[in-house]
Amino acid sequence: MSFINYSSREINCKIVYYGPGLCGKTTNLQYIYHRTNPGARGKMISLATETERTLFFDFLPLALGEIRGLKTRFHLYTTPGQVFYDASRKLILKGVDGVVFVVDSQLPRLEANLESFDNLIENLEEHGYRLDELPLVVQYNKRDLNNLVAVQELKSLFNTRQAPDFSACATEGDGVFDTFKSVAKQVLYGLRKGHAEA
């Protein structure tokens, strides 16, 4: 749920990157952080284990620019992908405005993708959201590796609603900004139709 502060004239929106463990959620945020003008980004915070696996979340605040004098700010979060961190994943989805589902395109990770996708739907429902009503982008990551599932097959499994989707190689940055821009635009387009509650 976006938050409008009329005093500072800001619209703040929350985007969550979701997906199975090691699919590249943190890599997406790291790439955005390193390729964004320092004046437009805040500090990237990673609450990670000693082995650099996400423990709670990664957080990256971005300022995009003004629309009719209102500053637009996006807060990007990742969730911990490992199955046993489900309680943490639920917390991160609170107040979400848009979701990026990051698919690991490797065949051996197909089951993990499916489990994570079902988990996303369940956890959103606990917050009263439906995935098919939220701004969504599906990213097919790791397209540079071997033993991949065809994009068409991944679409049939994870994008039946035909949301915007992108093939990506997050380590190289391919598809990273396309993904972010697409979900951010959907969020802002959606806000035109909505209303604001005090």
Next chain:
Amino acid sequence: MRARSTFIHDEDVQKCRGVCGRLRTASQANAVLLVEGNGQYISGAGETSELDTTSIASLTAASVAAASSLAHLLGEAEFPSMFYEGVSSNLQVTRIAENAILIVVFSKQTSLGLVRLRVRGAIKLLKQIFLESCKRANIASPLSNVSDSEIDQIFD
């Protein structure tokens, strides 16, 4: 589903800022921050320019949400306040309502007892401000008349 937003009026932010300012003085704290429940910084008083308010707001909201889940696991309705003790800086974090959190940053110049005492008074005033704010009628989105191209241009 229509996109939902929450908003806070300039007038209410000014009132909150006044309460935060008085709390800071009365508690002899370094800074007082007011944060929306999902982690967006609303306003504050004191030495806020020296702080990364965006990160503090996000991390505090996450820790409050985690504490709330812990409370439920223990059969408690809520842990409404938390205290973080450091060597030179401390944090007193208090939930004001479902959607707001008050953070007091203080040093050894003052005491936890005084901070908690003054926070209690401030919370009553802030709750009243949020209650009145909630009575305001819903308003159209400030982006309602914005064109696609106006949105697209911020991504160029």
